[in-house]
Amino acid sequence: MQASTKLKVGVGVAMAAAIAVAGVVMFAGPKAGADPTDAAQVARGRAVYAERCASCHGPRLEGQPNWQSRKPDGRLPAPPHDASGHTWHHPDEDLFKITKDGVAAFAPPGYVSDMPAFSGVLSDADIWAVLAFIKSSWPEETRRRHAAMSARAGK
Structure with missing residues (x-):
């Protein structure tokens, strides 16, 4: 795999993880306490x-x-x-x-x-x-x- 393809895949994975975390925070809200x-x-x-x-x-x-x-x-x-x-x-x-x-x-x-x-x-x-x-x-x-x-x- 070329370096640019690896970079694109890495950026895509990072963006998906960020979106998932944001979704959890948005729907679950901040931790109660x-x-x-x-x-x-x-x-x-x-x-x-x-x-x-x-x-x-x-x-x-x-x-x-x-x-x-x-x-x-x-x-x-x-x-x-x-x-x-x-x-x-x-x-x-x-x-x-x-x-x-x-x-x-x-x-x-x-x-x-x-x-x-x-x-x-x-x-x-x-x-x-x-x-x-x-x-x-x-x-x-x-x-x-x-x-x-x-x-x-x-x-």
């Missing part, structure tokens, strides 16, 4: 959190007062999402599902919560971005422990 070290994802999450979450969970992720004590209507106040709360005790996939589908998917029958489901309101990418923003506020040790727990839960 919350990366607290991704500045762009954290910035997006900060904006979405301010618009959709801060009114209940607080502008500094502090939650509502007495978040562990039921209100007169029997519902629990919004918990903090900073390291003082229990958010980091749940794997990423559960946090995503709670945000997207609401607490009912994880709570006992009859449990009522003020936490709405954000399916149809926020995109999956926005939900992951909010989680990245929340995780970015945690101390490194808390992030490390949470990452290990999320990895174990994903197996």
Whole structure:
């Protein structure tokens, strides 16, 4: 085979591979997940959190007062999402599902919560971005422990 033919074949194979990869990315989308070290994802999450979450969970992720004590209507106040709360005790996939589908998917029958489901309101990418923003506020040790727990839960 001549060198020019080999070059044309090589370029054709490379183009086919690039098209295949682009197709996978285009149809599958970016890998889901919350990366607290991704500045762009954290910035997006900060904006979405301010618009959709801060009114209940607080502008500094502090939650509502007495978040562990039921209100007169029997519902629990919004918990903090900073390291003082229990958010980091749940794997990423559960946090995503709670945000997207609401607490009912994880709570006992009859449990009522003020936490709405954000399916149809926020995109999956926005939900992951909010989680990245929340995780970015945690101390490194808390992030490390949470990452290990999320990895174990994903197996």
